[in-house]
Amino acid sequence: MSQQFTPNNPLPQEAKVPEEIAVFSPEVEAEIDGHLAKYPPDRKRSAILPLMFIVQRERGGYLDPPGVAYLADRLGVRITDIWEVATFYSMINTEPVGRFHIQVCKTLSCKILGAGGITARCTEKLGIKAGETTADGLFSLSEVECLGSCGTAPMMQIGFDYYENLTPEKVDDIIERCRSGQMTNGVR
Amino acid sequence: MSQELIKVTINGQEHGVLKGARLIDVCREKGFDIPSFCYYSDLALQASCRMCLVRIEKMPKLQTSCTITCTDGMIVTTQSEEIEKAQRAMVEFLLANHPLDCPVCDRGGECELQEMAFDWGGLEERFAERKNYAPEKYLSPMVANDPQRCILCKRCTRVCDEWMGEDAIEAGGRGANTVIGTYGGWLNCSQCGNCIEVCPTGTLLDATYRHQARPWELSQTISTCTYCSDGCQMSLGSRAGELMRVVARDRYVNGHNGEFLCIKGRFGHPFVNHEGRLRTPMIRYKKGGKLIPATWDEAIRYTASKLDAVAEAHGASAIAVVGSPRLTNESLYALHKFATEVVGTENFTATDAFSLQPFLDDLGGPLATHRDIRYARTILLIGGEPEELQPLTGRQIRQAVRNGGCQLLIVNSIPIRLKQHAAKFLHVRPGTEDAVVLAIANQAHNKLAAAKMGVEEVELIELRRALTNTEGDIVIMFGGELSPEAQSIVAQLPYTFARESRRVLLHPLPLYNNSLGAHDMGLMRGANDAAGLVEGAGATVRALYMAGSFLPEHVRGREGALSNLDFMVVQELFETETTRFADVVFPAASWAEVDGTFTNNDGLVQRVRQSIPPVHQSKPDWMITAQLAQELGVDFGFQMSASAVFKELAERVAAYEGLRYPLLKDETRPVQAHYALRERRDLSQELESIRARVDAMDETALKIMGTPEVGHELFKPGTLTGRVPQFPLLASGNPVPPSMAISPLYQITIDERLRPTAAATGD
Amino acid sequence: MFIGAIGCEPLQLARVNLENSASIEVYRAHGGYEALAKVLGGMSPDDVIAEVKKSALRGRGGAGFPTGMKWSFVPKDSPKPKYVVCNADESEPGTFKDRYLMERDPHMLIEGMLIAAYALGSHTAYCYTRGEYRYLIEIMDRAIEEARAAGLVGANILGTNFSCEVYTHTGAGAYICGEETALLNSLEGLRGHPRMKPPFPAIAGLYQCPTVVNNVETLTAVPDIIKMGGEAYQKLGTEKSGGTKVWSVSGHVNRPGVYELPMGYDDMEKFIMEDCGGIREGRKLKAVIPGGSSVYIMPAEDIIGKDVKMDYEGLVAAGSMVGSGGFIVMDETVDIFESTKNLIEFYKHESCGWCTPCREGTDWLVKIFKRIARGEGRPEDAQLILDLCDNIEGKSFCPLGDAAAWPIQSAIKKFPEDFKRHLAPLAT
Numbered sequence A: 001m002s003q004q005f006t007p008n009n010p011l012p013q014e015a016k017v018p019e020e021i022a023v024f025s026p027e028v029e030a031e032i033d034g035h036l037a038k039y040p041p042d043r044k045r046s047a048i049l050p051l052m053f054i055v056q057r058e059r060g061g062y063l064d065p066p067g068v069a070y071l072a073d074r075l076g077v078r079i080t081d082i083w084e085v086a087t088f089y090s091m092i093n094t095e096p097v098g099r100f101h102i103q104v105c106k107t108l109s110c111k112i113l114g115a116g117g118i119t120a121r122c123t124e125k126l127g128i129k130a131g132e133t134t135a136d137g138l139f140s141l142s143e144v145e146c147l148g149s150c151g152t153a154p155m156m157q158i159g160f161d162y163y164e165n166l167t168p169e170k171v172d173d174i175i176e177r178c179r180s181g182q183m184t185n186g187v188r
Numbered sequence B: 001m002s003q004e005l006i007k008v009t010i011n012g013q014e015h016g017v018l019k020g021a022r023l024i025d026v027c028r029e030k031g032f033d034i035p036s037f038c039y040y041s042d043l044a045l046q047a048s049c050r051m052c053l054v055r056i057e058k059m060p061k062l063q064t065s066c067t068i069t070c071t072d073g074m075i076v077t078t079q080s081e082e083i084e085k086a087q088r089a090m091v092e093f094l095l096a097n098h099p100l101d102c103p104v105c106d107r108g109g110e111c112e113l114q115e116m117a118f119d120w121g122g123l124e125e126r127f128a129e130r131k132n133y134a135p136e137k138y139l140s141p142m143v144a145n146d147p148q149r150c151i152l153c154k155r156c157t158r159v160c161d162e163w164m165g166e167d168a169i170e171a172g173g174r175g176a177n178t179v180i181g182t183y184g185g186w187l188n189c190s191q192c193g194n195c196i197e198v199c200p201t202g203t204l205l206d207a208t209y210r211h212q213a214r215p216w217e218l219s220q221t222i223s224t225c226t227y228c229s230d231g232c233q234m235s236l237g238s239r240a241g242e243l244m245r246v247v248a249r250d251r252y253v254n255g256h257n258g259e260f261l262c263i264k265g266r267f268g269h270p271f272v273n274h275e276g277r278l279r280t281p282m283i284r285y286k287k288g289g290k291l292i293p294a295t296w297d298e299a300i301r302y303t304a305s306k307l308d309a310v311a312e313a314h315g316a317s318a319i320a321v322v323g324s325p326r327l328t329n330e331s332l333y334a335l336h337k338f339a340t341e342v343v344g345t346e347n348f349t350a351t352d353a354f355s356l357q358p359f360l361d362d363l364g365g366p367l368a369t370h371r372d373i374r375y376a377r378t379i380l381l382i383g384g385e386p387e388e389l390q391p392l393t394g395r396q397i398r399q400a401v402r403n404g405g406c407q408l409l410i411v412n413s414i415p416i417r418l419k420q421h422a423a424k425f426l427h428v429r430p431g432t433e434d435a436v437v438l439a440i441a442n443q444a445h446n447k448l449a450a451a452k453m454g455v456e457e458v459e460l461i462e463l464r465r466a467l468t469n470t471e472g473d474i475v476i477m478f479g480g481e482l483s484p485e486a487q488s489i490v491a492q493l494p495y496t497f498a499r500e501s502r503r504v505l506l507h508p509l510p511l512y513n514n515s516l517g518a519h520d521m522g523l524m525r526g527a528n529d530a531a532g533l534v535e536g537a538g539a540t541v542r543a544l545y546m547a548g549s550f551l552p553e554h555v556r557g558r559e560g561a562l563s564n565l566d567f568m569v570v571q572e573l574f575e576t577e578t579t580r581f582a583d584v585v586f587p588a589a590s591w592a593e594v595d596g597t598f599t600n601n602d603g604l605v606q607r608v609r610q611s612i613p614p615v616h617q618s619k620p621d622w623m624i625t626a627q628l629a630q631e632l633g634v635d636f637g638f639q640m641s642a643s644a645v646f647k648e649l650a651e652r653v654a655a656y657e658g659l660r661y662p663l664l665k666d667e668t669r670p671v672q673a674h675y676a677l678r679e680r681r682d683l684s685q686e687l688e689s690i691r692a693r694v695d696a697m698d699e700t701a702l703k704i705m706g707t708p709e710v711g712h713e714l715f716k717p718g719t720l721t722g723r724v725p726q727f728p729l730l731a732s733g734n735p736v737p738p739s740m741a742i743s744p745l746y747q748i749t750i751d752e753r754l755r756p757t758a759a760a761t762g763d
Numbered sequence C: 001m002f003i004g005a006i007g008c009e010p011l012q013l014a015r016v017n018l019e020n021s022a023s024i025e026v027y028r029a030h031g032g033y034e035a036l037a038k039v040l041g042g043m044s045p046d047d048v049i050a051e052v053k054k055s056a057l058r059g060r061g062g063a064g065f066p067t068g069m070k071w072s073f074v075p076k077d078s079p080k081p082k083y084v085v086c087n088a089d090e091s092e093p094g095t096f097k098d099r100y101l102m103e104r105d106p107h108m109l110i111e112g113m114l115i116a117a118y119a120l121g122s123h124t125a126y127c128y129t130r131g132e133y134r135y136l137i138e139i140m141d142r143a144i145e146e147a148r149a150a151g152l153v154g155a156n157i158l159g160t161n162f163s164c165e166v167y168t169h170t171g172a173g174a175y176i177c178g179e180e181t182a183l184l185n186s187l188e189g190l191r192g193h194p195r196m197k198p199p200f201p202a203i204a205g206l207y208q209c210p211t212v213v214n215n216v217e218t219l220t221a222v223p224d225i226i227k228m229g230g231e232a233y234q235k236l237g238t239e240k241s242g243g244t245k246v247w248s249v250s251g252h253v254n255r256p257g258v259y260e261l262p263m264g265y266d267d268m269e270k271f272i273m274e275d276c277g278g279i280r281e282g283r284k285l286k287a288v289i290p291g292g293s294s295v296y297i298m299p300a301e302d303i304i305g306k307d308v309k310m311d312y313e314g315l316v317a318a319g320s321m322v323g324s325g326g327f328i329v330m331d332e333t334v335d336i337f338e339s340t341k342n343l344i345e346f347y348k349h350e351s352c353g354w355c356t357p358c359r360e361g362t363d364w365l366v367k368i369f370k371r372i373a374r375g376e377g378r379p380e381d382a383q384l385i386l387d388l389c390d391n392i393e394g395k396s397f398c399p400l401g402d403a404a405a406w407p408i409q410s411a412i413k414k415f416p417e418d419f420k421r422h423l424a425p426l427a428t
C-alpha cells in the first residue's frame, strides 16, 4: 500500500491512554504476551511489528486510531513512534484494505514471465487498478516487489498465501473462489 | 575528551588536534570550510546528508567527516575535484524535488540550502521531471510546514527528542515519500519552536510571523529574553518600529543557549506592539474617578506633590517603593536609589514570587553556569519544575543525562516530567522539601526526614552516597519550595561536599528574567515583602510608588486593600489589576524598547538592547524614576543614558564591581557577577528551626499523583503572553482545527471557560 | 520446480526432497543434531570457530565476508549478553534459496543457530524472517517447539549446561531490513534505517550488545562443517571459498529452481544450457544476472564459450559477483532497458530514505526511465543516467545506493543498443 501517510483522527502524543482504545479477547492478549515474552522486559518495543500484524488483523485489516492507541499503550511508546514505524513498512496498512488483498509481484523474474498479464487480468476481473479497493471492500489490488517466488513465477500473494506459476485462467479461478466464499484465508 | 594531542594532516598542513576530536569540527576550526546539513554539534550523529565528504588516505571511497574521529597520522583532503563533484551532486539531489520557491519562502535570505546553491554557483538544473508534490500546512498554532522544502536532515526530530525530551515530531513514510510530521498531522508539544530554529530550509516555519517580512528587511538586535531566569540570548528582528520576530539563529546570536529558545522566548513577544499598550501618562484626579490622559510634565509634577504631601503628613516610611523583577538592573537600581536617597523609606521591595536573599547571603560556593550543568556528573534538583519554568535549564539537564551520562537526582512533591530522565526520584509529600535538606545536612535526621517525606530511609542514604561518590561537578538546584533556613543550608553545602576532584555548584531557580538582579540591586532587603506592603496599605503604608504590578498571590485575600492608599502611582505597559487602584499611571517602555542588563540564574549579567524606539509616549522605567527624583529635588545625574546608570550601580554594587557595558558586549563570552562567598558558618540554629518545623509535619498527608501536562505553566496566558492569541489557544488544549491548511487562529474561537487563570509565573 | 544438487553430493539440500523433511524425526534420522551433540560433547567455542575458519565459509547473504573471521570479532570478555541473529529477510530480487531451506529443513537452521550461539557464548538467537514469509515463520515456530520438546532448545541443551533460546521475529515488508544493521534497528522496533559502522554489530549490535548476523544459508552450512570438519568442507569448494553454494535460478530457463553447486563449479554456460535445461522455447540467451539484482548484468557473449567459474573469484573475473546467488536468466525477447527500469523501480521503492543520494537519486532515475518509456527519451539521457549513478555510487550511507547504481551502469555499458533505441525514439 502507499507509503504516504494520510492524516486521520489524531491522538495525543503521550502514550497516556487516549479516549478511544482497542480491546482484545483473552486469546489475542495471550498471543500478544507470547510475542512480548521473546524480548528483554525493558525492550518491549521490539515486539512492535508482530503486534502491528495482530492489531491490523483484529481491527479490520489496518491500524485504526484505537488500534494505534492500543499499541502505544501496550508498548509504552508515544503515538508518534507507532506512526513512524507503521508508515515505514509496506505490509503495515494505515488505511483500510479489502478483505482479500491481492498482491501481484511485479519484479524482474515475474515481470519477464508475464506478471503484467496477471495484473491485467485482475484489473479486468475486479474493475480496479493497482492501489485501489473494490467498492464492496472485498478486494484490494497492489503491485508489490519480489516476494521470493522467482522460480515459480509469475506469482501473487493474497493475505499471506502464495499463488505461484500463475496463468490468467488460474487467476480467474482464484478470484471466483474468493467471491464465492470458498477461500477462507485472506487479510484477516 | 582527553587532552592528549595527536597529529592530523589536512590539505597538506599538519595540525595538532585533541585526541578523539571530530574531523568536521577540526577542519572548520582550522579554517577549511566543510558544507553540511545534518551535522549539528551535540546531537546524535546522522550522516545522512552526505555533504561533508572528504578523502582520507588509506580509506576506501569518500568519508563523511561528521562521523570520523581523528586518529594520529590521519591524512585528510577536504578540497578536490572529486569532492566538489560529490558535494555539488548532493546539492543537486536535494534541489531535485525542492520547489525552488525562494521568492515566497519565509526562509529565503537565511536558508542554508539557498546559500549552498548560491555560493557554489554554476548549478545547471538537469532535473527536468515532475516534482513530488505535498501541500503546505500547519502543524500547530506555532509551526507552519512546507514538506516539499524538506531535505530530511532530521535536525528537528533530534532536537525535539534530545533537547526537549518530547519526541513529538518524527519522520514517517519511506524513501522518497519520507515526511517529517506526527500521527494525524497535529503537533501536541511544548511548542518551543526549536524545530523551526534548527531547520536549515523553509520546511518548518514560524506560523506567527508567516509572510510578515523578509529577513533582510529586519534589523537584528541581540538582547536577553524577558521571561524566565535562564536569560537566553536572542535576536530581535524589527522593522520600522515594530518587533516582528524573535530568533536564536546562530547567524545572528550565539548565547549560552545556542539556538535554543522556549515558546515564551520565541513566540511571547507580540505584546510589545499590542494595541493595548498604555499610550500617555494618566491621572485619576479623584478616587473612583476615571484615568485621564495627561502630559508627562503634569503627571510628574502631580505625582511629586502628592508624594511630598504624604511624606509631610505620615513620614517618609509611609511611602513604599516596589519594582518588578522583570525590570532591568538599571531601573531597579534607580528605584532602590529613589527609595533610600530621595524618599528615605525602608519600605521597598520587588514583586518576586519568593526571596533568595538568605541563599545569596550565605552563598558558600560558585553559581553554576548552564554550561556547567551540561557537563555536570551529578545534578540534585530539589523542588522546582525547570522544564516549565526555566526551560533552558531543563534542556541542559536532559543533555547532561542523555549525552553526558550525568546522574540526575530529583526530590519533588510532584512527579514532574523530568523524572523520566532521573537516576533517582524521591516523590515526597507536599511541603516537605525542607526535610531532605535537613537530612543532607545531617544524616542523624534521616529517619525523621524519611518518615515525613514519605520515602524509605535508605533512599536518603543512597542520595547522600550518590553525592559523595561523585567525581566531577555536582550541581544543586532548588525552587521556591525551600524555607529561608533551608536556603542558607543549601548555600553552605559546598563546604560539606566539595573536594579536590569535585566542585559543588549552586543553581537557584527563580522565576523571572531579572529576579537575581532585583536581589543584587538590594530591593529584596526592604523591611517588608510585597504581600506585607499590600497588607499594610492604608495603615503603615499611605503611598505606593511601583514599577510593574503585584502578582495574584500578593493580593490574594487582601483584595481591595490597595484602595485604602492615599496615593498610588504605577509604571506599567498595560492596564492591570494593580493599575485599577492607581492615581497616576506612567506608560513604561518594554524590554524591547530599552537598553540595560538582566542578571540570570547563573549570575550572568547580560545586555538588553533597544530594538525599537519606545512605543507611543512610553519611557524606560529608570528614566521615569529619575525625572520624579528631579522633580523632588534630587538629580540622579544619569544624563539620559542607561550606561551611566550601569556605571554608577557597578560602583555601588560589590558583585558588579568593574563591569561596564563595553565589557558585556560579546554575548558569546558572558560575564558572571562576582558574588563574595561567605565563609563557612555555624548553622545549628537554622538546622534546629527546620528540625522543629519538619517534626511538626503531617506524616499522613497524601502525595500528589499524576505528571503535569506539557505546557501547564508555559501556556498559561499572563499579562504579556495573554496578549498573544496563540497562548490561550494552547492553554485550552491545542484543539485540532477543521482544516490544517489554514492557521487555527482563523478557525477556532476559544471558549471563555477554557481560559485558565493568570499564570503562576505572574507577568 | 527443480530442487537439488549438481556436481556434488547434496549437503544443504540433502533432505529437502524427503517425505515431510521439516519434521524433527526425519532430520534426526538423517544425521540431524549430531553436529550439535559433537559440539556440546567436547568442543570448546574456540574449536568451533577454528573449524568454521578452516572451512573457508563465506557469508551467503551477499557480502561474502568470511564467517569464521566475523565470529572471532565478538569480544569474549564482554559482560553484556551476546546475540545470534539469522538473517532470513531474503528480499533480493531473484533470490529464494533461504525460503526453501527453511520450508524443507528448518531444523538444519535451528541447529546452525545453536552451534553459532555456543561458539559465541550467546543464549538468545533470533531469526528475522521477512513478513511475507509468514508460512515459514509458522514452520520455524513448529520446529522450534519440536526441538524444545526434544531438549534441543531452551535450558541445559542435551543435558549440558549450555542453554539457548531460539525465537522467530517477523519483518513487515522492507528490503532494506536485510541489511544487517537495519535489520537490528527493525528488530529493536525502530524504523529500518541502517546504522553507522563502526561500531560493527560484533561489538555493538542488537540492544548495543555484541551480535552476529548471518544469512540462513551461512548458518545451515555450519552443521555439515562441524560433522565433516572444516578442511573437508573447504575442499568441496575452492581454496578461498569453501563448500557448496545454493543458487536460486529463475527466468527463461526450462528448469528454474534451487541448485546446490560446489563452489568453483565450472562453466556457467553448461549450467544454464544443460543443468537448467536450456532456454525456453529454444530461444537465444541474452543476459544473466548471476547474483541477485544488485550485481552487474552479464551479456551472453561473456558467458558462452568463456567457461565462467561459479564462485566469488570466478564471477568477479567474469565481470560480475556471486552476491546472493539469485541467478536470473533472460532470453532475446527481453529489452534490457525495460528490465533495468524494472530494477531501478524496485530500488526506489525500497530505498529507506535516510541518505540524500539514494533517496533522491533513485527517485530521479525512476522518473527519467518512465519518461523514456513514454517515448520522450533524449540521446543525452544516457550520459545523465550514468552521471547520476556515479553520484550515488560510493556516496550513499549503506550499500543499497551502490546496489541501485551497478545494474544500471553495467546495463548501459553492455547493452547500448537497447538504450539507444529508446533514447532516440524518432531516429528509429
Ligand SMILES: Cc1cc2nc3c(=O)[nH]c(=O)nc-3n(C[C@H](O)[C@H](O)[C@H](O)COP(=O)(O)O)c2cc1C
Pocket (backbone or CB within 6 Å): C058, C059, C060, C061, C062, C063, C064, C065, C067, C070, C087, C088, C089, C090, C091, C092, C175, C176, C177, C178, C179, C180, C181, C213, C214, C215, C216, C218, C219, C398, C399, C400, C403
Ligand atoms: C541492501 C541490502 C540488502 C541485504 N539483504 C540481505 C538479505 O535479504 N539477506 C541476507 O542474508 N543478507 C542481506 N544483506 C547482507 C547483510 O547486510 C549481511 O551482510 C549478511 O546478512 C551477513 O550474513 P552473512 O555473513 O552470512 O552473509 C543485505 C545487504 C544490503 C546492503
Ligand code: SF4
Pocket (backbone or CB within 6 Å): B225, B226, B227, B228, B229, B230, B231, B232, B257, B260, B261, B262, B263, B264, B265, B266, B390, B391, B392
Ligand atoms: S528558556 Fe526562559 S529565557 Fe530562554 S527563551 Fe524560554 S523563557 Fe526565555
Ligand code: FES
Pocket (backbone or CB within 6 Å): B035, B036, B037, B038, B039, B046, B047, B048, B049, B050, B051, B052, B053, B064, B065, B066, B067
Ligand atoms: S553532515 Fe556529514 S553527512 Fe550530513
